[in-house]
Amino acid sequence: MTDTRYGAGDSGPGDVTPGPSSFPAEPPASALTVFGDRLELAGRYAELLATEGVVRGLIGPREAPRLWERHLVNCGVMAEMIPAGAGVVDVGSGAGLPGLVLAIARPDLAITLVEPLARRTSFLEEAVVVLELDNITVVRGRAEEVVGQVPGADVVTARAVAALDKLAGWCLPLAAVGGRLLAMKGSSAAEEIAEHAAAVTALGGGTASIRLCGDGLIDPPTTVVEIVKERHVVPGRRSASTRGGKRSRRG
Numbered sequence: 389m390t391d392t393r394y395g396a397g398d399s400g401p402g403d404v405t406p407g408p409s410s411f412p413a414e415p416p417a418s419a420l421t422v423f424g425d426r427l428e429l430a431g432r433y434a435e436l437l438a439t440e441g442v443v444r445g446l447i448g449p450r451e452a453p454r455l456w457e458r459h460l461v462n463c464g465v466m467a468e469m470i471p472a473g474a475g476v477v478d479v480g481s482g483a484g485l486p487g488l489v490l491a492i493a494r495p496d497l498a499i500t501l502v503e504p505l506a507r508r509t510s511f512l513e514e515a516v517v518v519l520e521l522d523n524i525t526v527v528r529g530r531a532e533e534v535v536g537q538v539p540g541a542d543v544v545t546a547r548a549v550a551a552l553d554k555l556a557g558w559c560l561p562l563a564a565v566g567g568r569l570l571a572m573k574g575s576s577a578a579e580e581i582a583e584h585a586a587a588v589t590a591l592g593g594g595t596a597s598i599r600l601c602g603d604g605l606i607d608p609p610t611t612v613v614e615i616v617k618e619r620h621v622v623p624g625r626r627s628a629s630t631r632g633g634k635r636s637r638r639g
């Protein structure tokens with residue numbers, strides 16, 4: 389279900405306490421391109437992840453030395469797909485990936501982080517205060533429970549949350565018609581698209597396409613599955629245009 393390449397999920401409590409070697413390495417050159425004059429702020433977030441994030445079991449200790457490449461830069465390059473001033477909802481933010489990273493890289497964005505687990509929303513709320521980010525709202529809840537509570541988004545992001553059919557079912561209702569789901573995926577993106585095409589259509593999504601972010605900047609570039617929301621479908625119901633067709637698999 390989740391992509392093992394993105395190991396920043398829940399490592400669970402009981403991981404070793406981070407030592408000095410767990411602190412994030414120096415930022416790579418790509419980080420300056422992604423964060424520009426917000427690089428220092430990104431560095432403070434990296435430090436927060438490597439310390440409190442590890443201690444609270446939100447991120448595995450093995451991730452700490454590779455936070456920049458695998459997490460901050462990897463997520464930050466997705467900003468190139470988001471228009472200026474967009475409203476963004478990040479579903480299943482965990483410790484803030486990619487939503488909090490995007491908020492740092494792009495202060496013009498209005499970002500809502502949706503995360504059901506209190507342990508994680510507490511961390512996110514604290515990070516927002518410590519990093520003095522004024523473009524983030526943290527909402528505790530499951531994506532499917534907060535529809536109507538958050539404004540219809542221009543862009544809904546997600547990384548390592550669920551397979552594409554389930555993800556589309558959670559995320560497309562949070563987007564405005566014409567808005568987009570940007571799902572960070574690994575090497576299985578094309579297979580997932582093929583497997584879940586019917587479900588995505590039934591949920592009001594257009595044809596999914598694969599975009600590569602950070603091409604020429606990072607290797608490999610970040611793979612993003614992009615789905616435009618073409619019509620609104622009441623969650624739990626199939627769209628009128630697909631009714632009568634083959635029943636889609638719903639996560």
Ligand SMILES: C[S@@+](CC[C@H](N)C(=O)[O-])C[C@H]1O[C@@H](n2cnc3c(N)ncnc32)[C@H](O)[C@@H]1O
Nearest residue numbers: 396397479480481482485504530531547548549
């Ligand atoms: C593997 S973690 C990934 C966290 C983060 N996106 C990352 O890449 O590090 C999956 C996250 O999705 C959250 N999640 C699971 N089901 C969800 C739902 N229905 N709505 C919103 N978030 C959900 C979990 O609580 C968890 O924080």
